Amino acid sequence: MVKRFTFLLILLFGFGFTESQSSSYVADSFNVSYIQMKNTATCLYSVFISTSCSPPKYTTDHISIAFGDAYSNQIYAPRLDDPASGTFESCSSDTFQINGPCAYQICYVYLYRSGYDGWKPESVKISGYNSRPVTFYYNTYIPSDTWYGFNLCNDASSSFQVSTKTWFICIVLGFFLNFWI
Known part of the structure; x- marks a missing residue:
């Protein structure tokens, strides 16, 4: 009984060592003109963007956003910036309401x-009607004239995924501890 408990404990402990697939990248194959409108219904999304405290103090650059789900539903806002209103100043946060x-x-x-000018967002948090709020952490300068971001859609089926390497280590440890204890 103690051996089974130890084995289960090792497996559960392994869940704490999940590998993250959250690295950002330049999206060479991303095409904003490929917007799927499978659903004619319109929903409202809240997008909360926080800008880092790194220079420049503000940006006059044109900033756009595109986001979506694993089923090719895409929401696109061609222009979020407004230098006259102080949007995207350093050490600030801006909230946008986007229909899509x-x-x-x-x-x-x-x-x-x-x-x-350059611009360094810290994070982007998106919430919508059918979606739990999700935050993407950038904390890097966005390259000019390139779509740059995150695609975690392969991991969308589970928010609690464990890598194969982690599973293997836990099983091997559990196996050896079964004989040792």
């Missing part, structure tokens, strides 16, 4: 920056 096709769990987001 109704999507399920949001699992990707891309930002597009065009201009010469």
Whole structure:
């Protein structure tokens, strides 16, 4: 009985060592013109963008966003910036209400920056009607004239995934501890 308990404890302990697939990247194959409108219904999304305290103090660059779910439902806002209103100043946060096709769990987001100032978002948090709020952590300068972001849609089926390597280590440890204890 103690051996089975130890084995289960090792497996559960392994869940704490999950590998993250949250690295950002330049989206070479991302095409904003491929917007699926499977669903004619319109939903409202709240997008909360926090800008880092790194220079520049503000940006006059054009900032766009595209995000969506694993079922090709895509929401696109071609222009979020408004230099006259102080949007995207350093050490600040901005909230946007964006209408778009109704999507399920949001699992990707891309930002597009065009201009010469530069801009370093800290994070982007998106919430919508059919979606739990999700936060994407950038904390890096967005390259100019390129869609840059995250695509976690392969992991969208489970928010609690364990890598094969982690499973293997836990099983081997559990096996050896079964004989040792």
